[in-house]
Amino acid sequence: MENSAVESRPAGSRQAVVQRYVDILTDAGLKAVFGDQRNKDVLVDMLNVILPPHRKVADITYETTEIPGFTLFNKSVRFDLRCRGEDGRQFIVELQCYHQANFFRRCVLYASKAYGLGSQRGDGQAYEIPPVYFIGLLDKDMQDVQRFSPEDSIVSEYTFREKSTMMVPDETIFTIFVELNRFGKELEECETLLDKWCFSLTHINTLDKLPDELRTEAFERLFQACEIARFEPEVKLKYEKEMITERDYYNMLNTAKADGIAEGKAEGLAEGEARGRAEAEKEKIRIAKELKKNGVADNIIASATGIPEQQIAALK
Secondary structure, three states, X not given: OOOOEOOOOOOOOOOOOOOOEXXXXXXXXXXXXXXXXXXXXXXXXXXXXXXXXHHOOOOEEEOOOEEOOOOOOOXXXXXXXXXXXXXXXEEEEEEEOOOOOOHHHHHHHHHHHHXXXXXXXXXXXXXXXXXXXXXXXXXXXXXXXXXXXXXXXXXXXXXXXXXXXXXXXXOOEEEEEEEHHHOOOOHHHOOOHHHHHHHHHHHHHHEOOOOHHHOOHXXXXXXXXXXXXXXXXXXXXXXXXXXXXXXXXXXXXXXXHHHHHHHHHHHHHHHHHHHHHHHHHHHHHHHHHHHHHOOOOHHHHHHHHOOOHHHHHOOO
């Protein structure tokens, strides 16, 4: 394969580099590409690779990304991307590129909020509610949950199933995770369409052209949609502003993490030194007691151990 890489991205890093294509695995990049209605065919291509085979999408319309709280006491939720299929099904795409506690619960909550909107359409309580597909693109290990899918799988799906038969009684809420953080194949190793999409999503910002191995209509559209020079002026300006904000945010997170590690090391060192001093004092007291028991004078014990003579006199 001809080397198309401009600069490899360090693991866990989103450094600013001169690049031709956006980094989709940033909030700014995801919204600039998939959030632009002119690229909805590219989003449809990606959805159809991730969704179950019997749930392919022909067309979509974009929906508002914010859902208000149902009561005054419930806060609203905001998605990275939300759209609706021609049959009413909702699709939510969320990017997760840093650790967050209770991440799985948040995904279920967001999906259920969207699902609840379907019951507010005035269907006479017939509960003809379109299903919701929540798709999470993961670019970091989720430290507080077990691995979502088996070792050799990138995509995992969760929904309501009967425990023994695994039967799905009806389509309601589906949460699908694409664990891009576990994808490590080189382009020449990519055999399936999913492999090629995972490679593109994780490497496109390091490439300077479309590789020959990806030269199909779908990936040509993807690379064109990701080319920064092709952005409309307002889209490019918004993307660049949001990338500055996002880089600052990640820099603050990394700085806070580094400061926390350094502080922890300092505290650990100080604690270790204090514990060592306490152990040494205990050992000197033990020796002083032994000497005193054997009739050694207090002034000699004080000279040998460094313990004040008054303290030695009080020892039993």
